[in-house]
Amino acid sequence: MSVLPNSHEALLKNHEHLRGRLAVLGPVDISLVPILAQSGLVLTEHFGLWQQLNTIDGWTAVFGYDDAALAPAGADTVVVFLPKARAELALRLELARWLAAKDARLILVGEKKEGISGAVKQLKTVAPQAVKIDSARHCQVWQAANLEPSEAFDVRQWLEWHLVESAGIHFEVAGLPGIFSAGELDAGTTRLLDSLSEFPLKAGPVLDFACGAGVIGTWLQLCQRKQGQPETPVDGVDVQSQAVICARSTYRRANVSGVITASDGLDRVQGKYAAVVSNPPFHTGIRTDTSMTEQFLKQVAEHLEPGGELRLVANSFLPYQELIRRHVGPVKAITADKRFTVWSACRR
Template sequence: MSLSNPSQVLLRNSELLIAKAPLLINLPEDGFIDAYVELHQPTNIHCFNTNFIDYQALLNKHGSKVNTTFASFYQSNIHHDLVIIAFPKSKAELNFTLAMIAHCVTAETKILLVGEKKGGIQSAPKLTKEILSNCQKVDAARHCLLFVGFFQPEKLSKTFNLADWFKKYQLTVEGITLTIASLPGVFSQQKLDTGTELLLSNLPEKMSGNTLDFGCGAGIISCFIGKKFTDTRLSLLDVSALALTSAQETLTLNGLTGHVFASNSLSDVKEKYQFVVSNPPFHQGVKTHYQASEEFLAGINKRLTKQGKITIVANNFLRYQPIMQAHIGETHVITKAKGFTIYQAQLSSK
């Protein structure tokens, strides 16, 4: 894989990368680590990722040579002298990330923030002014920015309490009231999104047995199903550790249980399901995210029981119906509203 633009910007600032025990947060496996090791030969590299795909790629490439962690927050007994953070898509996630590493850095630890301009990284000094001192831009190239700053130890507690970071709210759909818990960066952190609301109002009339929530986010879909259809056995899948932790908390708050697990599309799906329900994740204009959802729809037939059903919601411009028709069976448009379409297909008996 060729070096991403943020990685190229980091490497052209080689003098800032000198460290014995660097911590790389949410950086992809794009060849950066190999280049970094060749340049500086750090004693111990630690990689923390909340994205399961990136975590797997790092683990498969580097094995035990690099300490890799997939979790919703970072824990370590090591003091890092350098932390490199890929600027998150959700600005709220940045201070969450800084708070979770307060226990393993000192006032001398360099904190590097790198990201593409279109991702909003130019707001980094403002966002971190209560945590980092002297957060300054040190480079701008390849449509990316690089900032460096240092912790203000007196401004942040060394004790990180995950429970403090959940955003909790209640919602009521079709007379069913749910309590939702969501960590920063998780889809629908503040409220029920339009697509999911439409999906919940257009589920199959009866549901029971093994039910998979693909791309579960904070667990709204599963909890609604679990409350409405008490004979379902819930499985919740997501690529994000933050989402999985949120979904588990949401289940608990609503007195429900389920199998919550990480998977790269269908990579870790082992069971078969009578029902699959999803608001498939995607980001407009980013090809790989379309591809992930399309691979899910093309492969889910192998994980459906005989006459198993799948119900999804999608933006009107997404061409999912032909894929479902080709790989699953006859696919119906249940409804269209507010820019979204509900599709439902039943596994063909062929």
């Protein structure tokens, strides 16, 4: 049996506090779930984890904060695991209140290094009666009895909009708590857009891998619109629920087109493209983790037309050049400095 994360072990140590119908928000190891109870509701914002959770008998797995399976007042105990992004905790707590039945209890679990001490201040804004019931495995476990339910929950009410600009193209981008680079245009994407302005892609369908809030796909189509060219839809794919919600919202507001798909990697992507663009993530929490991008590079050629281009921006210290050459084709650095390199490769 695999070793569970500290926060999961801390919850199991306090299993006696889990009563009645159970909802669990944000576990990172699926092996915890069947140990907790024979049935319940479990939420994740990671599509790959959601696929795994769907295999557990008796449990309803929901993907993100807009899943149709979410329903109010159905849980007697709601467990909230501390998310990586502190802003997302407020979102989870509000959802927890909406899921909670009358007189339900809420349990918040998190590691000290993740900031559980500061998170308790947020907890007490919605549940001032919360008390610490345990400190174990470098974690704290807090409980709030008789949680006051929320009458409504709609994740789209949490959308925030910010204006971005690149190469004379202006548009608004949607943001939600927990999404990468919410509220700003990150430096890597800026560098990639600069390269697309200076060295345009050839005509044809485009896929944006790890599309985030839909910035690249929106910019490409608005650039074509500004230049009086036919607009080519840009499809997008991302593993995170908030990213999918935001990308679709950004596309709608900008009146651009493309299919935004939730997928862990390229498994749910159909068809071939003249170009695939990406500013892929390389962190899991605070740890450098290039495994998702490495898997993407092994598969991306299958989704490129012959002679199709991969355009990817990455931190310059990441060892992608040889992987791109091996799995896609001849590769060159279009632009590079100490921070970022924009790679271009054509499928053999």
